[in-house]
Amino acid sequence: MGKPIIVIKLGGSALTDKTRIYTPRIAMIRKAAKQVANLTGAFSIILVHGAGSYGHIPAKRWNLAAGSKHRKQMAGLSITKQKLMELEAVLSEAFLRQRIPIFPMSTSDFIITSKGRISSADLQPVRRWIGLGCVPSLGGDLVTDLKRGFAILSGDQLAAYLAIQLKATRLIFGTDVDGIYDSNPKMNRHARLLKTLSSSDASKLARAARIMTAPDVTGGMAGKIKEAVGAARNGIPVDFVNLTKGERLKAVALGQDADCTRILPD
Numbered sequence: 001m002g003k004p005i006i007v008i009k010l011g012g013s014a015l016t017d018k019t020r021i022y023t024p025r026i027a028m029i030r031k032a033a034k035q036v037a038n039l040t041g042a043f044s045i046i047l048v049h050g051a052g053s054y055g056h057i058p059a060k061r062w063n064l065a066a067g068s069k070h071r072k073q074m075a076g077l078s079i080t081k082q083k084l085m086e087l088e089a090v091l092s093e094a095f096l097r098q099r100i101p102i103f104p105m106s107t108s109d110f111i112i113t114s115k116g117r118i119s120s121a122d123l124q125p126v127r128r129w130i131g132l133g134c135v136p137s138l139g140g141d142l143v144t145d146l147k148r149g150f151a152i153l154s155g156d157q158l159a160a161y162l163a164i165q166l167k168a169t170r171l172i173f174g175t176d177v178d179g180i181y182d183s184n185p186k187m188n189r190h191a192r193l194l195k196t197l198s199s200s201d202a203s204k205l206a207r208a209a210r211i212m213t214a215p216d217v218t219g220g221m222a223g224k225i226k227e228a229v230g231a232a233r234n235g236i237p238v239d240f241v242n243l244t245k246g247e248r249l250k251a252v253a254l255g256q257d258a259d260c261t262r263i264l265p266d
Helices: 026-037 056-061 073-097 124-131 156-163 199-208 220-232 249-253
Strands: 005-010 044-049 102-104 110-115 117-121 133-141 142-145 151-155 170-175 196-198 240-241 261-262
Touching: 005 156, 026 044, 026 073, 026 249, 044 073, 044 124, 044 142, 044 156, 056 073, 056 110, 073 133, 073 142, 102 261, 110 151, 117 156, 133 156, 142 261, 156 170, 156 220, 170 220, 199 220, 199 261, 220 240, 220 261, 240 249
Parallel strands: 005 044, 005 170, 044 133, 102 133, 110 142, 170 240, 196 261
Antiparallel strands: 110 117, 142 151, 240 261
């Protein structure tokens, strides 16, 4: 039997400075790569990354979240796609330095959405690269959409979809906070970390969440929780962990004790 599959979503807020356009956080990227390198022996890994300042800021500038509205968007569409590819190159370089057999894939090549939700996907290439021992790397992307012409597919939706379809044993969201709180920890220093949530409680929290501290066209933390609930309801434990502190990503993946939030099926 092959190694168990885990899907790791590396958040754009941790990998980039989302307040400054096209600005990677190189130290954080290298830190994440080192942790993932320590997991390749135990797991088949699928990496999904957010777009951060390479995607959210230009997408907002050209109103790409609304779909195809006018021809002036085409330049913005092309520029944003180019910048997303630049981010992929930055990430790949860091992971290759750790001798991770990373294989970058363009999400827009094999996924189609309808009103922003995944409608169809050819996952055979992903499965086959995993079978060959590679670590597929995919990101939130601009994809063709059956109703809107094009749409922004969030890395959060993509990560949960892949975890469900490929029957992952765990889905991990790496962010720039310790997990899910009862209020925004970036605005309230008394916010309380919620260490375990049922999928039902997490769903209620997602509806109430209003955590938007930087431009984010894909839903911020509320969007992550919503997608995580979908995976949890399919029997997949979902962890939210801080990428910027210690080696928490590695610890959580290996089942060790670390500050985080876990969403479990009801």
